[in-house]
Amino acid sequence: MQRDLEGILVVSVEQAVAAPYVSGRLADAGARVIKVERPEGDFARGYDSLVHGESAYFVWLNRGKESVCLDLKAPEDLAVLARMVAQADVFIQNLAPGAIDRLGFAPDKLRAENPRLITCSISGYGDEGPYRDLKAYDLLVQAESGLSAITGNAAGSARVGVSVCDIAAGMTAHQAVLQALIGRGRTGVGRHISVSLYHALADWMNVPYLQFAYGGKTPERSGLNHPTIAPYGAYSCGDGKAVLFSIQNEREWALFCADVLGAGDLAQDPRFRTNSARVAHRAELDALINAVF
Template structure:
């Protein structure tokens, strides 16, 4: 007999007036933990539903960030729909929203007003650039925040800065929202009072840029795009093998450098070469060093190199395509049910708990407005008995 898994968020009601990626990812975390999550959508739906149709007709981001929720269509500018949302929020534990700055306040759902009605409510506002300042009203799509924050400037290849290939600012903001809400829930367990949680995509990206920023401000030189290389470590990067693969290596200290020279290259004298005898000299002479590494790799197969690198305890990894990543032996997947009843497999949640199944079912992706009638009827009955 299989024990019922513990659901630490069971009993919590999370309401999310959400669109795109950041807020949906945050609320999805609570759905995975057993909370009841009501997703508020316009009649036209969260536009992320239309991003693509890659997952058996369902948008990939939408399937990832919205399973396990109920979908309620509302027009918060409509008096009756606004009243319904107030009734729901009066009983909610958490309210998440990522509309444009000021939009929810103008509709009567600002943080202070809501907490006067429900002092235990935790309100999480996710914005692009924050709720004040010159950039307050700027459109803040993930790519643009990557550009504004300097993330693009430290990525890509030399002379060719590049966007990070997934929506990292949206994803990171969603993660920060979860951290902020969990902290607020813990504070409420002590004080009995809810609180406001505010974060932005820009602040999320800025936090990640702390080290490059410190280099620019205090050392006078920001890291430049280096492709697969590292600005201050060598040898570090991807090198093509005889059978056309690319293996990346990372040598981070003198012990590893000596081991690479002797155990892999069979040339222990390289470790004492004046051009390469310490980290700074290896970086200064990177071109000559990389030529040696590249020549050695080009004459051997991936399998032969992996055996040598493993035996010498040198850190390495394959530069995989997404197709090869999809077959990776360490990749864990978990099933999700799409709105039409079909099953797909997403990447399994990265955090595992001993009280959860090893491979949890992620729940079902809701159809647009699928739960509208039931939720309206439920809260109408609550209103009648209040």
């Protein structure tokens, strides 16, 4: 792997998933990452013990880092953190809302002392608004953002199988930190980055929102099917197994009809000539496909 961030020092007061995702990706790119944990350790260490006694999430997100346990209620440990941050290029934190400020490490204060510093705070709901002081959890944000309303099938809603809101926030923050490093290279000045689980996932929800707001289409829970693409999903075969495929464009549809279904003329059937037409006649299309498989 290329070590493009070699020489960059990242100090991260972190726990769980979102902030460790950011610092982990920076470590992968060659940055020196010092992970600051509470005396009992990051609670993500205890999510499970399935990877040689370690938690799967913790192993995934914390490779390549150095770690130090600090009691941030103890003045001597706060002094250690202050010395590290004074040398850092990037400072990341995802403590409870307001906690880092109460400890004396408010991002504005840190950047006033060191204008080159890039600070990144990850929260549940952002720095503003009525929910700014609330904690958030992945399941709550999946529901509040509408993701769970479009996930699942006719039997009911479902949670996405991984902590997608935490991961989305981590990905968004990682992109912003990289952009801030590029900007600092041009201006010599750092910046503050604020990312929330809710806003990161809400951005991902723009497609169903736009479809509803402008097209009046209420998203459906489609299981493995796609709400606006057809054919798409799992189709049962004669041997009791299933085949999974998705048709992304008209060229693929024509090839699928000719080479897989053995019915090239089907591609020009008015019911199926365009993707929108195929979605509108999904039941008829699925019946034709299932008859072949």
